[in-house]
Amino acid sequence: AQKVTQAQTEISVVEKEDVTLDCVYETRDTTYYLFWYKQPPSGELVFLIRRNSFDEQNEISGRYSWNFQKSTSSFNFTITASQVVDSAVYFCARSGGFKTIFGAGTRLFVKA
């Protein structure tokens, strides 16, 4: 199976620290899409970002940034100056057509 690996099960930081969530994927597809979703304590799943396999430009959105490196099959997510509201489970996912594979998720605790 083509896996998505989020090696960090839980991360705990203090507010205002920067934190990076790692995501490594496997794929045999030439064209594929990568995603990050956030699941806050309330339980809903919130879309954060989408990247296609031909676009390796890094992206920044406010305090969030994403680093896509095809050479290492990684799509890492950095939160700068973390806040308590960033506490959530974050999922990385890959789709190469009709199926989507999610990673196991990283639970982020941000302490005040």
Add this chain to the structure above:
Amino acid sequence: EAQVTQNPRYLITVTGKKLTVTCSQNMNHEYMSWYRQDPGLGLRQIYYSMNVEVTDKGDVPEGYKVSRKEKRNFPLILESPSPNQTSLYFCASSLWPRVSDEQFFGPGTRLTVL
């Protein structure tokens, strides 16, 4: 309001008693899918549908059935639930048949099978 709805939100049942979890979207999306979320395993895809009357298996289809008779609805059927199907279930939809865009998720259905 654009949304994916699921019912029921919570369900406790007993082994072997058939149940259906409904899913509906009002965004005219082509693609719909069911996932289950279990601790330490993330979300795993059960079934998906690229269009009306077109469905296919995901990674964990055993013990589940689906149908897509209308574009907006994609019910998940457990004909003979077992305790290992106790989980949090999410329905999702996406605009295009191939998952090239974000998926919109329903609020989840927490199922307990005793």
